[in-house]
Amino acid sequence: MLDLKRLRSDPDAARAALERRGGAGGLDSVIELDAQRRELLPQLEALRAEQNAANEAISAAKAAGGDASEQIAQMKEVAARAKELDGQLQAAESELNTALALLPNLPDDDAPAEDTVLRECGEIPSFDFEPRDHLDLAGDRVDMERGARLSGARFAYLRGELVMLELALVRWTLELLGRNGFEPVIPPVLVREEALHGTGFLPDTEQQIYRLADDDLYLVGTSEVALASIHADEILDADELPLRYAGFSPCFRREAGSAGRDTRGIFRVHQFDKVEMFSFVKPQDAKEEHLRLLDIEEQILTALGLPYRVVDIAIDDLGASAARKFDCEAWLPSQGRYRELTSTSNTTDFQARRLAIRMRSEGGKPELLATLNGTAVAVGRTMIALLENGQQADGSVVIPQCLADCGAPAILAPAEG
RNA sequence: GGAGGGGUGGCAGAGUGGUCGAAUGCACCGGUCUUGAAAACCGGAGUCCGGUUUCCCCGGACCGCGGGUUCGAAUCCCGCCCCCUCCGCCA
Numbered sequence: 001m002l003d004l005k006r007l008r009s010d011p012d013a014a015r016a017a018l019e020r021r022g023g024a025g026g027l028d029s030v031i032e033l034d035a036q037r038r039e040l041l042p043q044l045e046a047l048r049a050e051q052n053a054a055n056e057a058i059s060a061a062k063a064a065g066g067d068a069s070e071q072i073a074q075m076k077e078v079a080a081r082a083k084e085l086d087g088q089l090q091a092a093e094s095e096l097n098t099a100l101a102l103l104p105n106l107p108d109d110d111a112p113a114e115d116t117v118l119r120e121c122g123e124i125p126s127f128d129f130e131p132r133d134h135l136d137l138a139g140d141r142v143d144m145e146r147g148a149r150l151s152g153a154r155f156a157y158l159r160g161e162l163v164m165l166e167l168a169l170v171r172w173t174l175e176l177l178g179r180n181g182f183e184p185v186i187p188p189v190l191v192r193e194e195a196l197h198g199t200g201f202l203p204d205t206e207q208q209i210y211r212l213a214d215d216d217l218y219l220v221g222t223s224e225v226a227l228a229s230i231h232a233d234e235i236l237d238a239d240e241l242p243l244r245y246a247g248f249s250p251c252f253r254r255e256a257g258s259a260g261r262d263t264r265g266i267f268r269v270h271q272f273d274k275v276e277m278f279s280f281v282k283p284q285d286a287k288e289e290h291l292r293l294l295d296i297e298e299q300i301l302t303a304l305g306l307p308y309r310v311v312d313i314a315i316d317d318l319g320a321s322a323a324r325k326f327d328c329e330a331w332l333p334s335q336g337r338y339r340e341l342t343s344t345s346n347t348t349d350f351q352a353r354r355l356a357i358r359m360r361s362e363g364g365k366p367e368l369l370a371t372l373n374g375t376a377v378a379v380g381r382t383m384i385a386l387l388e389n390g391q392q393a394d395g396s397v398v399i400p401q402c403l404a405d406c407g408a409p410a411i412l413a414p415a416e417g
Numbered sequence: 418g419g420a421g422g423g424g425u426g427g428c429a430g431a432g433u434g435g436u437c438g439a440a441u442g443c444a445c446c447g448g449u450c451u452u453g454a455a456a457a458c459c460g461g462a463g464u465c466c467g468g469u470u471u472c473c474c475c476g477g478a479c480c481g482c483g484g485g486u487u488c489g490a491a492u493c494c495c496g497c498c499c500c501c502u503c504c505g506c507c508a
Contacts, residue, residue: 041467045477052477055489059435068488075488192498235464363446366464 001353002103008034017106020113021315026102033096040089047082051075101203105350107315108287108324115314121298122307124331129393133334134384135265137391138162139415142266154255154269161409165386165399166273166379168408173275173300173377174246175406180296182246182277187226189249190217195229198355200321200347207256223247224373227278231357238361241369242281242289246376249274266380267339275376282359283349286370290346293374294326297342300376305400306385307331309338321347330385341381344374387412 007014011031018024054075061068135142140159147156158166174184196202196218201209210219220226227247236243251274262268277296281289294310301308313325322345329338349368352358358366390397395414404410 038467041477045467048478049476051489056436058488062435072488077488079488 001100001350002106003349003353004030004034004100007031014106018103020111021104021107021318026099030096030099030103033092033099036092037089037096040085040092044082044085044089047078047085050078051082054078101197101354104204104318104320105200105323105348107318108346111315111318111324112312113315115317116312118310118312118326120307120309122302122305122331124307125333125389127333127391127393131333131388132391132395133265133332134267134387137387137395137397137412137415138265141412141415144265151270153263155271156266156269158266161412162383165383165403165408165412168403168406169377169379169382170248170273170275172403172406174248176300176303177244177246177275177277177296177376180244181242182244185223185227185230185245185247187223187230187247187249189220189223189226189252191220191225191229192217195225195232196220198232199225199228199351200319200354201225204320208254210252210254219252220249221253222251222274222373223249223276224278227276227373228351228357228371229355231280232355234357235366236280236357236359236369238282238359238364241359242279242285244280245278247274247276247278249276265384267384269380272378272380274378277344277374277376279372280357280359281370281372283368283370286346286348286372289370289372290324290326290344293344293372294328296376297328297344297374301328301330301341303400303402304382304386306341306382306389308341313343319345321345321350323348323350330381331389332385333388333391339381341378341385342375345372347371347373 002014007027007030011027015024015027018027054071058068058071058075061071135144141162143157143159150157174182178184190212193202193216196209201221205221208221212218224247226249227245230245231243250271252271255268255270258268266272277293279289279293298308298310308328308330311327311329313327318325325343325345327340328342330341331337332339348370351371352368357369357371359369360366386399386403387397390399392398397412399408399410399412401410
């Protein structure tokens with residue numbers, strides 16, 4: 001959510017920023033509704049003041065044993081008018097809130113108009129054989145057929161050695177993040193609407209989200225939702241910032257509208273596990289923290305021996321809450337191209353405002369802080385990259401030593417059959 | 418799932434229709450006293466929204482959240498959320 005005061009005092013700057021991300025249409029109605037509200041509010045407050053004064057007089061009269069029936073009769077009318085005004089005000093406010101919630105975050109000045117590759121790192125492997133894709137390499141350790149039989153398309157059983165690989169990957173990642181100040185968290189993945197609204201996924205991406213039929217709860221598409229909400233309605237001590245969390249949880253996405261895309265294997269599935277980084281920082285530290293999250297993502301990819309590139313994401317591809325976003329894309333030999341593995345966003349005060357997360361500096365007033373998120377490891381996609389880049393001519397896969405040290409098999413046997 | 422109890426300021430805890438934004442205690446921040454400290458005493462202090470001579474004052478809102486009754490609601494009524502206890506069930 002954007003700062004209404006800033007929109008009011010400098011609408012042109014906001015309009016210019018919103019136009020960069022493809023339309024400032026909603027802004028005008030916000031400003032109009034705000035003006036409406038600001039006209040009604042003082043009227044209502046004047047009536048309330050009148051009521052308050054009368055209430056004092058009435059109770060004084062009654063205490064003195066006098067009669068206040070005339071004044072009470074008068075106040076009846078005032079109360080009726082106040083009620084009517086209040087109705088109008090609430091209608092205006094609710095429209096205003098809806099309109100305001102539809103506005104995305106203002107993009108960072110540095111966010112580019114086009115996707116921009118910042119760098120390519122690591123060595124793209126060259127094979128003296130035709131590289132297999134992850135599904136061929138995994139065999140029935142990624143069991144799509146039975147997954148589909150159980151739950152439908154885009155679901156899979158992960159089996160055998162790959163389970164141990166996942167656990168090692170998660171363990172290794174959480175330890176690395178722990179050294180970087182992130183507290184591990186396993187959050188609820190079933191959340192109320194407020195949490196999704198607060199993080200900007202609603203009303204923006206409804207069609208991507210699973211909703212329970214009987215319980216006003218939603219399955220999260222990322223633990224970002226739960227991590228952001230961990231401090232909702234709190235005023236944090238500025239001295240204890242930054243606060244960093246590493247969430248580990250399954251993620252659920254409907255993938256509506258992506259029919260026919262990435263249908264093979266587990267690249268795009270309805271359920272996957274992910275380790276997510278989330279930071280609460282002072283506003284002035286947000287950009288630096290963003291680079292820090294990106295750096296950790298790169299450290300992870302580098303340590304796993306995966307060739308990757310970093311993309312500065314175009315303004316029109318930013319999610320509603322992001323002011324700027326970097327993706328890390330790993331090289332997939334079977335596709336001969338880079339594909340998204342991780343992503344980090346600076347959401348500035350957009351989520352903090354919606355979730356009412358503030359900080360207080362020594363002796364100061366509460367002020368909004370900034371939130372940032374970044375993928376540490378999207379397990380499914382990372383395993384794809386590990387399999388495909390680590391494959392050998394016989395179909396076996398060499399797993400990085402750091403993961404073997406955490407309990408992964410050092411070498412995955414060739415798939416059977 | 419059944420039965421009951423409860424959500425009040427940073428914490429504890431009064432308050433069941435009328436000067437209640439809210440007693441009191443603790444904690445906190447000033448000040449007096451003291452060589453210094455403690456104690457004692459005096460004073461201050463919440464959040465949000467408007468206005469404004471922009472933190473100086475004025476108005477409004479906030480006693481879990483949202484409605485309702487009333488001239489007037491922390492207090493009465495309804496719905497929701499959360500916490501606790503007991504029973505049942507369960508990994």
